[in-house]
Structures are given as structure tokens and as C-alpha cells.
Amino acid sequence: MFLQQLLNGLTTGSVYALIALGYTMIYGILGLINFAQGEIYMCGAFVAVLLLATGKVNFYLAFAAGMVAAALLGVALERVAFRPLRGAHPLVPLISAIGASIFLQSLALLLFGPNDRPFPIQFTFSTITVAGLPLSTLQGAILAAALGLMGLLMVFVRYTRYGKAIVACALDRDTARLMGINVDRMVALTFFIGSALSGAAGVMMAIYYNATYPRMGLLPGLKAFSAAILGGVGNIPGAILGGLLLGVAESLGAAYVSSGYKDAIAFAILIGVLLLRPQGILKGRGD
Amino acid sequence: MLTLKSVQAGYGRLPVLKGISLHVRPGEVVTLIGGNGAGKTTTLQAICGLLPPRKGLIEFAGQELNRLSPERIVALGLALVPEGRRVFRTLSVSANLELGAFHRQDQKQARRDLGELQERFPILKERSRQPAGTLSGGEQQILAIGRALMARPRLLMLDEPSMGLAPRMVTQVYEILKELKEAGTTILLVEQNARAALKVADRGYVLETGRIILDGTAAELKEDPEVQRAYLGKGYREVWE
Numbered sequence: 408m409f410l411q412q413l414l415n416g417l418t419t420g421s422v423y424a425l426i427a428l429g430y431t432m433i434y435g436i437l438g439l440i441n442f443a444q445g446e447i448y449m450c451g452a453f454v455a456v457l458l459l460a461t462g463k464v465n466f467y468l469a470f471a472a473g474m475v476a477a478a479l480l481g482v483a484l485e486r487v488a489f490r491p492l493r494g495a496h497p498l499v500p501l502i503s504a505i506g507a508s509i510f511l512q513s514l515a516l517l518l519f520g521p522n523d524r525p526f527p528i529q530f531t532f533s534t535i536t537v538a539g540l541p542l543s544t545l546q547g548a549i550l551a552a553a554l555g556l557m558g559l560l561m562v563f564v565r566y567t568r569y570g571k572a573i574v575a576c577a578l579d580r581d582t583a584r585l586m587g588i589n590v591d592r593m594v595a596l597t598f599f600i601g602s603a604l605s606g607a608a609g610v611m612m613a614i615y616y617n618a619t620y621p622r623m624g625l626l627p628g629l630k631a632f633s634a635a636i637l638g639g640v641g642n643i644p645g646a647i648l649g650g651l652l653l654g655v656a657e658s659l660g661a662a663y664v665s666s667g668y669k670d671a672i673a674f675a676i677l678i679g680v681l682l683l684r685p686q687g688i689l690k691g692r693g694d
Numbered sequence: 695m696l697t698l699k700s701v702q703a704g705y706g707r708l709p710v711l712k713g714i715s716l717h718v719r720p721g722e723v724v725t726l727i728g729g730n731g732a733g734k735t736t737t738l739q740a741i742c743g744l745l746p747p748r749k750g751l752i753e754f755a756g757q758e759l760n761r762l763s764p765e766r767i768v769a770l771g772l773a774l775v776p777e778g779r780r781v782f783r784t785l786s787v788s789a790n791l792e793l794g795a796f797h798r799q800d801q802k803q804a805r806r807d808l809g810e811l812q813e814r815f816p817i818l819k820e821r822s823r824q825p826a827g828t829l830s831g832g833e834q835q836i837l838a839i840g841r842a843l844m845a846r847p848r849l850l851m852l853d854e855p856s857m858g859l860a861p862r863m864v865t866q867v868y869e870i871l872k873e874l875k876e877a878g879t880t881i882l883l884v885e886q887n888a889r890a891a892l893k894v895a896d897r898g899y900v901l902e903t904g905r906i907i908l909d910g911t912a913a914e915l916k917e918d919p920e921v922q923r924a925y926l927g928k929g930y931r932e933v934w935e
């Protein structure tokens with residue numbers, strides 16, 4: 408029972424972590440919270456689901472298309488909603504982000520209607536027993552895919568030229584420019600990558616809950632935001648840790664306290680962190 | 695190689711540079727001396743494109759820089775070692791060096807340059823994997839110079855490289871500058887530490903509240919009573935008697 412809940416928590420937590428990475432990377436380089444991250448997640452899910460519903464596209468292609476569409480939406484959003492506001496008071500882009508979030512939700516509602524869409528293809532997932540622990544292969548697959556993407560991101564940031572350039576922009580924009588780094592391009596790249604991860608998260612949750620709908624990004628978006636704060640916003644390992652911790656706390660809380668409080672737990676943690684350790688578990692910017 | 699003609703620049707409505715003219719010829723080491731708030735850093739920022747000038751002309755290798763972005767200017771062959779070193783603190787020493795070559799097309803050659811640089815400055819090799827923020831001030835200064843050299847600049851500009859360093863480290867940093875000079879590097883060196891700067895420079899300019907008040911060869915400036923009083927720390931007595 409406990410181990411099962413732990414696994415449930417890690418599964419949803421790994422998805423929160425993917426979205427939280429988007430929040431944290433964008434915060435790291437621009438110092439703003441992109442509250443439309445949940446809608447980018449929703450976009451990824453919709454694109455994959457609609458493509459699969461045509462019956463002409465295979466699963467992996469649809470998954471990749473969901474990620475790319477989310478990434479492009481993120482880049483477009485940066486262009487129209489954030490770039491023109493650079494240098495404005497920090498509240499201004501925040502309001503713009505909330506506006507973009509409402510706009511995208513309404514647009515999805517208009518285009519796709521309010522109803523849940525089931526995931527178009529059925530996977531046959533079984534439960535296997537690993538070391539005495541019943542493990543759903545669906546959960547295993549989500550966890551493995553999410554951790555794999557996070558691993559790729561860490562490798563990208565630590566070991567590639569562009570990854571290091573993004574960190575340099577986050578640390579010291581003017582000095583980065585003196586290295587010949589085009590900051591605008593790095594910001595766009597950050598939005599691309601962060602949004603692609605959110606898109607992947609969207610597809611995974613569309614499978615996990617078998618439901619895709621315009622407001623699906625709202626709660627995961629807010630929870631991932633809490634996760635990013637919990638881990639220390641701007642910090643990449645922090646976002647991963649925060650996401651996993653939040654998922655587990657939520658799952659254990661729902662099992663042992665009351666399932667009615669499930670969604671409240673994330674926000675209780677958010678408030679607690681803001682009061683007690685506003686810089687998050689792993690503090691600091693950049694990395 | 696670098697020419698400034700009546701350059702004016704400032705922050706917001708505040709004018710800082712009130713018409714600066716200076717030039718650096720290929721192979722020369724030129725120093726710009728001035729006290730706190732004289733406008734030295736502002737001059738370098740105007741050249742680099744971080745603070746586009748309001749009036750006047752900045753020209754480098756026959757090209758006007760006035761309206762170019764810092765990225766473009768760096769690509770033309772200008773590199774700056776900024777005031778306070780500004781290393782990327784959480785990135786490793788080698789990552790800092792690699793970023794110095796970010797704009798270069800020849801990344802293979804840049805990797806070889808990195809190896810050579812690390813042979814030349816063993817500290818950068820020993821600490822290569824360590825976060826740059828954990829280096830001492832002097833080591834960070836060497837790193838910042840190495841990072842600028844990774845760009846293979848045609849003109850190297852340094853903003854107060856001796857600032858906040860122990861005398862031993864100042865000597866070491868100036869040893870490096872001397873070697874660079876002997877290798878033919880063109881340098882624009884901004885300093886408050888006129889004594890150190892005039893030892894390595896061929897020529898110099900003295901900047902006060904946004905204006906060049908004096909210029910000449912290093913030898914002339916060293917003998918100038920005003921420079922001696924204000925920047926070489928010799929007392930009135932010594933100068934007047």
C-alpha cells in the first residue's frame with residue numbers, strides 16, 4: 408500500500424517536474440513566471456490526441472509532434488507576450504502571462520469544446536511484480552520517459568555549448584553578450600526546450616488520466632509552479648526534486664489523510680515554503 | 695585600429711562622457727587613467743555596444759560601431775575583460791573559457807586554443823572543473839583574461855584588472871599583460887592604478903569627469919606634475935619642492 412502510493416506519487420511527480428522545469432528555466436533566464444505553462448502542456452496533449460484520432464499517425468510521431476507544437480507555442484508566446492515587455496515593471500509580464508493563459512484556454516474551448524477526450528489508442532498495460540512491488544507498466548513507462556527527458560536536459564545544460572550559453576545568460580546577461588552570445592536567441596531556445604518538456608508532460612497525462620480537455624493544464628500548472636518554488640525557482644535539479652517531492656506528498660496525503668485534500672496539499676506546501684524557506688530547498692539561480 | 699571621435703554617452707538623462715576622443719593603433723598598449731566615477735567603464739561600455747553612444751563616432755578596423763550590438767562588435771574582434779571580472783560563477787573554469795570563444799566559427803581550433811591557454815596558465819588547468827566562483831580574486835582575474843583571449847581578439851580591453859587584488863597578484867596580472875604586449879597584442883587598458891598601467895603602456899590618456907584632460911606617451915605622463923599629484927600618489931611637497 409505505502410509502496411504503491413509512493414510509486415503513484417513518483418509518477419505524477421515526475422510529470423510535475425517536467426512542467427516545473429519549464430517554469431524554472433524561464434525564470435532563470437528572464438526572471439519571470441510564465442503562468443501559461445499549463446496551457447502549453449494542454450497544447451501538447453491536444454496535438455498528440457488529435458493526430459492519433461486521425462488514425463494515420465503512429466504513437467511516437469504523435470508524441471513528438473505534441474512536444475514540437477508545445478515548443479513552438481512557447482516560442483511564439485515569448486515573442487508576442489513577453490519580448491515586447493522587456494524592461495517593464497516585473498508585474499507587467501506576469502499579467503501578460505496570466506492573460507495568455509486565459510486566452511489559450513478560451514481558444515481551446517472554442518476550437519475543441521469543453522468535453523473530455525479519451526486517449527485515442529488503447530495500450531495494454533499489465534501489472535508486473537518487481538521485487539515484491541506491483542508495478543504498472545504504464546506508470547513505469549511514464550516514470551522512465553520523464554526521467555529520461557530530465558536526464559537529457561541535464562546533459563544538454565551541463566555539457567553542450569548552447570546549454571552553457573543559456574546558463575551564462577541566466578547568470579549575467581551583459582557579460583554573456585560580451586562573449587558574443589545572442590541573448591534573445593538563448594531566451595527563445597529556453598522557451599523551446601522548457602515548453603517541449605511541458606508538452607511531453609501533457610501527452611503523458613493525457614494517457615494516464617485518459618482525458619484531454621481545455622482546462623487540463625490549470626491544476627498541473629499550478630502544482631508544477633509550487634514544485635518549482637519548493638525546489639528553489641531558477642534551479643534545475645531543484646525543479647526535479649520539487650516535482651517528485653510534491654507528487655509523493657500529494658499521493659501519500661491523499662491515501663493517509665483524505666483524498667479530498669489531494670489538490671490542497673500542493674498549495675499548502677507552496678504556502679509553507681513561501682513562509683519558511685522562500686528561496687526553496689536548493690536555493691540560487693542559474694544552474 | 696580603434697578611434698573615438700567626440701563620443702558622448704550617459705545613463706538616462708545623465709551625461710557621463712562629454713566628448714571623448716582617443717585612438718589605439720595596431721600593436722600599441724594604450725592606457726586610460728582616471729579616478730572614481732571619471733567615466734572609464736562608461737567609455738568601454740560605449741565601445742562594446744552595451745551603452746550605445748548619443749553622439750560622436752566609434753570606429754574599429756574601418757567599421758563604425760555606434761549602432762552595432764555587442765554580439766556583432768565582439769565578432770569583429772574586440773574583447774573586454776570587464777570591471778570586477780564578472781566570471782560566470784557557477785560554471786566551471788573550463789566552461790567559462792569555452793564561452794569566451796562562443797562566437798567563433800572555428801570551434802575545433804578554439805578547443806586547441808583552450809588547451810594552449812591552460813598550458814600557459816596552469817591554474818586554469820588545475821582548477822578546470824571547479825566552479826569559477828570558488829577561485830580567489832586574482833585567479834578569477836586570470837580566468838577573465840583567459841576568457842577574453844579565447845575570443846582571439848584583435849583588440850583586448852581591460853577594465854581595472856588590478857582592482858581589489860593583493861600586490862602579489864597585481865604583479866602577476868601585469869606580468870601577463872607585459873607578455874601579451876611582447877607578443878604584439880593591441881591593448882586598451884583602463885586603470886586607476888596609474889603606476890602599474892604606465893609601466894606597461896606606450897601611451898595614455900587621463901580622463902576626468904567625462905573629459906580627456908591630458909594625453910601623451912607613458913614617459914611624458916609619468917613626469918607630468920598633475921598626474922603625479924593625482925594618480926601617482928606623490929605629495930604636493932615632493933612635486934613642488
Ligand SMILES: Nc1ncnc2c1ncn2[C@@H]1O[C@H](COP(=O)(O)OP(=O)(O)OP(=O)(O)O)[C@@H](O)[C@H]1O
Nearest residue numbers: 705710728729730731732733734735736737777886
Ligand atoms: N548604470 C548606471 N546608471 C546611472 N549612472 C551610472 C551608471 N553607471 C555609472 N554611472 C555614473 O556614471 C559616472 C561614471 O561612471 P563609470 O563607471 O564610468 O566610472 P569609472 O571611471 O569606471 O569609475 P570607477 O573607477 O569607480 O570604476 C559615475 O558618476 C556613475 O555614478
Ligand SMILES: [Mg+2]
Nearest residue numbers: 734735736777
Ligand atoms: Mg569603472
